[in-house]
Amino acid sequence: MENKLYVYNSKTGKKELFEPINPGHVGMYVCGPTVYNEVHLGNVRTFVSFDIIYRYLKYLGYKVRYVRNITDVGHLTESGEDKVLKRAKLEQLEPMELVQKYTNMFHEMMSIFNTLNPDIEPRATGHLIEQMEMVQEILDNGYAYEQNGSVYFDTLKFNKDYKSYGKLSGRKIDELFTETRDNLKNQDEKRHASDFAIWMKASDEHIMKWNSPWSVGFPGWHLECSVMSTKYLGETFDIHGGGNDLKFPHHENEIAQNIGARGVEPVKYWLHSNMLLMNGRKMSKSDGNTISPYELFTGNSEHVSKGYSPMAVRFFMLQSHYRSTLDLTDQAMQAAEKGYKKLMDAAQVVENMQYPGNNNNTTDIDEKILTILSAMENDMNDDFNTPKALADTFELVNYINKLKDGHLNFKEISIDTFNKIKDTFLKFIYEVFGFRKETAGEDNAMFEGMIELLISIRNEARANKDWATSDLIRDKLKELGIQLKDGKDGTGWSKI
């Protein structure tokens, strides 16, 4: 790989050398959430995947502008209702109250998983003028038509001129353009079943709507991403990411809109992350095969035997490549929890470890370690292969633990190599993999361990009729705010 980054481009179906349009700079757009309910664990996987990609690009030294949108209008259900409006009605909230509520919850969840904030987080409702302008451009270029106040993208005309509709998702054009009775249902305004709305006339009772040259209405869902990505990243930008399920129709239509409006392909590299399964099957509310992030943290679900911390979940997600499906099982989570703990224990050891002396002679072991360090970068350079890069770090963990336990003598590696381990290992753990110390749990264990120790010393003292020590412990703890309670079954405690 020679330190060059290769990424799998969904558009070409190939791994390609990553060469950003402006050397040193990367523009990356990722489709964000529609904020009408709590974020699903599957979506979390997508955002964690692109968080790693963002982090690694920064690690490589790129100046990255990462844009991830908030969809707060226009995303319709299959029956044609606006998702936000439908839920707002159910929760008896003003739509923007609903949007606020779930945007806040989304941000909280992203923070729990220690993902970095995007550099710009634009909202669909914040870009209505720009969306109307793009509708007008597409109309002016002849790739859209107006019907009763709505505007539709003309996929047939577009495909005739550009021959590319369906290319990203690999849909067969013929199938897309076949007009079956089913796909024409409720679509009598459209010329062809494959056409899609870029502006929709709103009914009277529709709340989120705006004046436009065509009608009082709202933009089609696909439009916002075409507009906001190019507004902040330029007409052609480097990376567009999102979940696999967005390839069609969302991303296919984004491309068509951008080309239809400006005549140029908007994206150089299309990156798509794969699905999260549970117990080998697709997650689905209807058959109960589902778990929410909080259920996973608390263990409050029939699908897990206990709760797992957010960082254990993050570790679990990194154990699979972003383009592979990932299967959540209780067993896999237990293994991830152990792995995460082992990794962070080693991080703690390395942080406090000092190399004794100043030896700079290298040995075979130096060479082995340097090979592992290169492998970490090489594996990440191979389309962000986190499972392999994680496995590499565990080879380092073995060396670190050997040094700690004295099974490997510091003299057997050079100070340079030691410093490289320290530097790269910690950078990968904190900056690239994005793990965070979950100290609360550890501190609690210490806290409880110390109280138990004091209680056992006190019991010993009482057995020896050493009342001075016994009273000292009870009184001193009380002073600190901890009350000991002697009972039949031994001594308990509580905070006062």
Add this chain to the structure above:
Amino acid sequence: MENKLYVYNSKTGKKELFEPINPGHVGMYVCGPTVYNEVHLGNVRTFVSFDIIYRYLKYLGYKVRYVRNITDVGHLTESGEDKVLKRAKLEQLEPMELVQKYTNMFHEMMSIFNTLNPDIEPRATGHLIEQMEMVQEILDNGYAYEQNGSVYFDTLKFNKDYKSYGKLSGRKIDELFTETRDNLKNQDEKRHASDFAIWMKASDEHIMKWNSPWSVGFPGWHLECSVMSTKYLGETFDIHGGGNDLKFPHHENEIAQNIGARGVEPVKYWLHSNMLLMNGRKMSKSDGNTISPYELFTGNSEHVSKGYSPMAVRFFMLQSHYRSTLDLTDQAMQAAEKGYKKLMDAAQVVENMQYPGNNNNTTDIDEKILTILSAMENDMNDDFNTPKALADTFELVNYINKLKDGHLNFKEISIDTFNKIKDTFLKFIYEVFGFRKETAGEDNAMFEGMIELLISIRNEARANKDWATSDLIRDKLKELGIQLKDGKDGTGWSKI
């Protein structure tokens, strides 16, 4: 007061009985931050003040819709530059990157101070269409005129018809309308010095601009609040809040715009919070008399002798009425820190206290306590008088501590009174005053106290040549991840 809420209305200069437009519901709009730099402590005071108001209205049982905006465009400096653009240039960021950065930091600071999220947090850039529509309405009604692509509000014409311009801020109309050489500087497009822009034509190099019927430009800063408040709260709503410094011109112009567009007064009660001073003087960067929230937390400032926790600062802010100036001094902060600790210690005591038995006979003391409990509500009902209500809670703290120490016997108060203390006291502390347990500090003190205790027991054991105990403590602590280090000056410790 008889349990009725009175609020001081800046518009009338009187305390008025609070009667919301829709019984049971309150609509409240508060001017939020311009997100071009870190939020100042003075702004924090404003947002904490309205947080208390929001919380108390909810405590009273109102269903409140609290709207607080984010200004991300159009707020100009005195020399006429857009604040966001000016700073974006300095930081070499795209304006929306800057907006994202400081919006995130603002949210973080609000969370540190434990303020509740508003129900809707609309952005100026998210409401451009609505702002253009209001410009058009004002033009249609004859209260604005266009000049070279910009649109100005005609204050003279407005005042001739409505005779109310300047009323909120108490400015003398004559002074406002006097055309001095100074106030006409660079204002050659305006008919009168007191007129203000509601739409501004943008120069070529201006980045944040949009197509409009008058020019490619951007809205005047005052317009967004007129638009977003009435969009989400109705053409006339209950409460409009903000800092005193916003009365003129911002709020005065808001009123003019709303009346100019729709003919109705937008706000029933105008509430304004007062300034935060330091050492008796206005905070000001230019003369060094300033402190940032983080400097106050860490103590990293010449103006304080040590750091103070966010909740101690919140306590300090509540010790003054929101309409009074508040003077930050190191001495006042030390007192606030002590007061806060005393209050939260009492909360801890009450939470764990159980009333023994079932006595329901009342005494004089019951009566005294019930009077205090009423006073807490009465004082808050008197225009949210937090310093008085806080003082009331400290009278309860005295009773609580007497019960704890046995200086007051539970038999001297009834179980009903006890339950009322417990209920109201805790509700005021957590829900109304919005304090949060700062456990990290307390837990640390316990943690360190226990280690010190174990070290002193070990020293005693070593003096007695009780090696078993001494080794047990050292080994057990190591197992927990705490390393003891014996040295000349005694025994230290560190986490491994």
